[in-house]
Amino acid sequence: MSSTICDRASFKLAEPGASYPTQPSGDRDGGLRLVEVLVDLPTRRVTTAEEETENLYTYGIPAHLDIEPGDILSVPFGSQQVGAIAIRLVSDLPPGLAPNRLRDVEDVTGRGFFPATYWQLLQRVSNYYQTPLIRTIRTSLPPGLLRRSQRRIRLIPEAVPPHAEQFLQPSAQTILRLLTQSGTGDYTWQYLQRQVKGGYRGLQDLLKRGWVESYLEPPSPPRPKLKQAITLVVDLPPRDLTPRQREVLESLRRRGGEMWVTELLQTCNTSSGLLKTLQEKGCVVLDEREVLRRDRGIPTAPDRPKSLTPHQESALEIVNHLSGFQRVLLHGVTGSGKTEVYLQAIAPILERGLSALVLVPEIGLTPQLTDRFRARFGDRVFVYHSALSEGERYDTWRNMTRGTPQVAIGTRSAIFAPLPNLGLIILDEEHDGSFKQDQPQPCYHARTVAIWRAELEDCPLILGSATPSLESWQEHRHTSDPHTHYLSLPERVFSRPQPPVEVVDMRRELRRGNRSIFSYSLQEAIGQLRDNNQQGILFIHRRGHSTFVSCRSCGYVVECPHCDVSLSYHHTHADAVPRLRCHYCNYSRDYPQRCPECDSPYFRHFGSGTQRVAQELQRTFPELRFIRFDSDTTRAKNAHRVLLTRFAHREADLLVGTQMLTKGLDLDSVGLVGIVSADGLLHLSDYRAGERAFQTLLQVAGRAGRGDDPGRVILQTYTPEHPVIQAVRNHAYEAFVEAELRQRSELNYPPSGRLILLRLSGADAGEVERTAENLALELQGAMGNSIGELLGPAPAPVMRVADRYRWQVLLKLPPSEAEIPPIFDSLGRGRPRSVRLTIDVDPLTLG
Ligand code: ADP
Ligand code: ZN
Numbered sequence: 001m002s003s004t005i006c007d008r009a010s011f012k013l014a015e016p017g018a019s020y021p022t023q024p025s026g027d028r029d030g031g032l033r034l035v036e037v038l039v040d041l042p043t044r045r046v047t048t049a050e051e052e053t054e055n056l057y058t059y060g061i062p063a064h065l066d067i068e069p070g071d072i073l074s075v076p077f078g079s080q081q082v083g084a085i086a087i088r089l090v091s092d093l094p095p096g097l098a099p100n101r102l103r104d105v106e107d108v109t110g111r112g113f114f115p116a117t118y119w120q121l122l123q124r125v126s127n128y129y130q131t132p133l134i135r136t137i138r139t140s141l142p143p144g145l146l147r148r149s150q151r152r153i154r155l156i157p158e159a160v161p162p163h164a165e166q167f168l169q170p171s172a173q174t175i176l177r178l179l180t181q182s183g184t185g186d187y188t189w190q191y192l193q194r195q196v197k198g199g200y201r202g203l204q205d206l207l208k209r210g211w212v213e214s215y216l217e218p219p220s221p222p223r224p225k226l227k228q229a230i231t232l233v234v235d236l237p238p239r240d241l242t243p244r245q246r247e248v249l250e251s252l253r254r255r256g257g258e259m260w261v262t263e264l265l266q267t268c269n270t271s272s273g274l275l276k277t278l279q280e281k282g283c284v285v286l287d288e289r290e291v292l293r294r295d296r297g298i299p300t301a302p303d304r305p306k307s308l309t310p311h312q313e314s315a316l317e318i319v320n321h322l323s324g325f326q327r328v329l330l331h332g333v334t335g336s337g338k339t340e341v342y343l344q345a346i347a348p349i350l351e352r353g354l355s356a357l358v359l360v361p362e363i364g365l366t367p368q369l370t371d372r373f374r375a376r377f378g379d380r381v382f383v384y385h386s387a388l389s390e391g392e393r394y395d396t397w398r399n400m401t402r403g404t405p406q407v408a409i410g411t412r413s414a415i416f417a418p419l420p421n422l423g424l425i426i427l428d429e430e431h432d433g434s435f436k437q438d439q440p441q442p443c444y445h446a447r448t449v450a451i452w453r454a455e456l457e458d459c460p461l462i463l464g465s466a467t468p469s470l471e472s473w474q475e476h477r478h479t480s481d482p483h484t485h486y487l488s489l490p491e492r493v494f495s496r497p498q499p500p501v502e503v504v505d506m507r508r509e510l511r512r513g514n515r516s517i518f519s520y521s522l523q524e525a526i527g528q529l530r531d532n533n534q535q536g537i538l539f540i541h542r543r544g545h546s547t548f549v550s551c552r553s554c555g556y557v558v559e560c561p562h563c564d565v566s567l568s569y570h571h572t573h574a575d576a577v578p579r580l581r582c583h584y585c586n587y588s589r590d591y592p593q594r595c596p597e598c599d600s601p602y603f604r605h606f607g608s609g610t611q612r613v614a615q616e617l618q619r620t621f622p623e624l625r626f627i628r629f630d631s632d633t634t635r636a637k638n639a640h641r642v643l644l645t646r647f648a649h650r651e652a653d654l655l656v657g658t659q660m661l662t663k664g665l666d667l668d669s670v671g672l673v674g675i676v677s678a679d680g681l682l683h684l685s686d687y688r689a690g691e692r693a694f695q696t697l698l699q700v701a702g703r704a705g706r707g708d709d710p711g712r713v714i715l716q717t718y719t720p721e722h723p724v725i726q727a728v729r730n731h732a733y734e735a736f737v738e739a740e741l742r743q744r745s746e747l748n749y750p751p752s753g754r755l756i757l758l759r760l761s762g763a764d765a766g767e768v769e770r771t772a773e774n775l776a777l778e779l780q781g782a783m784g785n786s787i788g789e790l791l792g793p794a795p796a797p798v799m800r801v802a803d804r805y806r807w808q809v810l811l812k813l814p815p816s817e818a819e820i821p822p823i824f825d826s827l828g829r830g831r832p833r834s835v836r837l838t839i840d841v842d843p844l845t846l847g
């Protein structure tokens with residue numbers, strides 16, 4: 001609460017529609033001091049972008065207030081007080097707003113939330129991605145930010161004269177009565193306005209008389225959060241423990257003797273009863289500890305900067321001498337030590353009192369990486385991603401605005417982290433598709449936004465990857481721009497060789513009589529893991545068409561009744577009843593014993609999903625310990641960390657998983673990488689399929705041979721002659737990319753052209769189709785034949801998802817930064833309300 005605020009409030013308040021004795025909104029020259037604000041109205045249920053108006057309103061600035069863009073304000077709106085953000089200072093009234101209708105900002109409730117350039121960035125994102133500003137702001141702010149400060153009204157009993165009611169209008173009387181009757185004499189402004197008809201006027205009256213005061217309740221201080229920790233207190237376990245109890249103690253010891261209870265429970269798959277018993281026996285102590293609501297991870301032993309390899313040295317030399325806006329592509333083969341370069345580039349930034357922003361593709365990858373950052377920079381590391389709780393997000397976000405030198409690590413949306421004093425931005429694994437938001441709008445790419453942000457903050461940007469995107473390769477290799485640099489780390493640290501890639505032709509395997517999903521080579525290699533004291537990774541391509549169920553007699557395929565896709569086979573464990581499931585809408589049904597079409601008993605799945613592989617592993621190698629790492633097993637909070645930690649502690653011989661494990665996993669002990677089938681990746685109907693397959697396979701392969709042993713990669717495929725497979729076998733990044741660039745350029749696909757995908761969906765198939773046709777006509781009419789090329793309308797590759805029909809229109813534009821035709825501002829306005837339109841600028845997939 002602040003007495004200065006309530007003084008002001010009682011001294012000068014805007015009366016809606018009234019004029020002022022002095023010039024409340026004027027400066028000395030008589031010009032208007034106005035501010036455009038974005039009002040945070042309670043979100044209504046909206047189906048189309050236009051219904052969600054910009055909510056941009058103009059208010060007067062009272063003489064006693066100074067307002068800067070980015071301030072959080074309280075403004076009168078209708079009969080309410082609502083939160084708002086100051087966007088722009090202006091001096092002209094918008095056309096259509098009569099001066100006597102102008103209302104004043106009530107107060108500034110929060111300041112200094114945003115760096116000066118922040119709004120320019122959001123505006124640019126909105127413009128480029130064809131999205132109303134309010135939506136971009138919602139994407140960038142932690143949920144509920146504007147609701148954090150509450151305006152309250154408090155009675156000043158000593159100021160109220162006897163029989164005061166007689167002087168008052170009815171609404172003021174009622175408010176006074178409510179306040180007097182309540183124990184504390186204190187209510188929120190909103191509550192009073194809701195309770196009392198004409199409450200706004202009544203409150204103003206009381207404020208003017210000085211009988212009540214208004215104050216701002218600061219955001220409620222986060223309640224300390226307590227969590228149970230467990231600490232090992234004996235060196236040797238007592239004799240009377242069961243083997244299971246010993247095992248749990250041993251697990252705890254291996255992790256440094258101290259853990260959160262929840263994590264120990266998860267890792268050991270044990271019960272809290274067992275932990276209590278261990279406490280009773282005096283082996284451990286359980287106690288409550290306060291946790292700050294930020295993701296701190298597990299305490300890691302501090303580490304020091306490593307002495308660099310010559311390649312790292314020369315890269316760092318250049319990075320450390322960058323000043324202002326400069327762009328660097330750090331192309332380092334897997335295991336070349338890019339992270340070490342990041343760490344040593346960040347250290348001097350922090351010393352200069354600046355902050356660094358590090359973006360990483362997926363949560364699955366962050367634990368290991370963030371541990372490395374924490375080991376180097378300790379408490380100055382903050383992790384920010386959407387999987388945090390609302391409270392954690394708010395606290396972390398708020399802390400960033402304070403401007404203390406820090407390293408913020410996060411996924412895609414962290415590109416909007418409100419760090420003032422930004423000294424460096426890093427995008428690790430910059431080629432990764434998860435940096436692109438598919439929905440909702442803005443469908444932004446964090447790499448594109450990062451370029452703008454670095455430009456606005458005038459700081460360097462480092463894009464790192466072992467397999468740079470074609471976009472980044474082109475921009476850094478085929479350019480004469482002095483602000484872009486290409487740095488390469490062509491060798492692994494200690495000159496370790498890249499692991500040799502052995503391509504196995506699965507057709508030959510079949511001819512040799514091997515019907516297993518594992519080739520003889522792979523079987524032999526898995527069989528040797530234990531003897532070689534090594535671990536292995538088995539990669540399975542998640543999507544594709546390999547898990548569908550079909551009839552060998554008539555070819556019938558079981559499809560989802562709501563989506564145009566085949567159902568996938570799911571079998572969780574040996575005794576469970578197998579089920580079929582839709583990966584789009586989660587519909588499931590039981591597994592038919594016979595073909596529903598022709599009653600043939602030869603009805604089966606051709607799976608190589610993780611489950612199928614897991615079952616086959618169990619059968620072929622009963623002794624082998626393996627961990628499944630896929631979207632089924634990593635759903636729980638922290639599950640990524642727990643599973644990877646178990647693997648790192650060698651509690652399993654093999655990690656079996658999907659895309660998720662292609663990145664960031666850096667373990668010396670991994671000697672074998674098996675790619676069960678590369679084919680699902682190769683044959684996707686998308687112009688980026690080749691690039692994506694190549695990147696994924698090379699990244700997976702790169703997990704092997706990080707220790708002293710060069711390691712072994714076994715790649716199984718039915719099309720060994722495919723150019724992608726050949727390029728992976730030869731680790732031939734450059735040749736592959738240059739060939740791919742030529743092909744793209746012939747067809748005007750990015751990066752030789754720009755794409756805009758208009759996605760339409762709705763429940764009525766005919767209506768969606770007609771709307772798509774109209775939209776295409778509208779576009780054609782507006783563009784003439786001046787620029788670009790219009791493709792479609794066409795049904796989306798998967799035409800129906802969750803009973804919604806999907807059509808799309810694709811626009812090919814020249815590659816330049818040319819403005820998008822203004823037609824987009826009003827595009828599709830006249831369409832039926834039930835048809836949803838998403839504008840995806842620079843789409844990564846055309847599905
Ligand atoms: P990348 O990110 O390029 O795949 P990493 O940064 O993960 O590579 O480095 C691979 C491994 O090499 C890590 O275990 C890292 O600690 C180690 N490493 C990196 N640089 C050095 C160095 N200069 N000296 C010794 N070890 C290094
Ligand atoms: Zn059949």
Ligand code: ZN
Nearest residue numbers: 560563582585
């Ligand atoms: Zn479905």
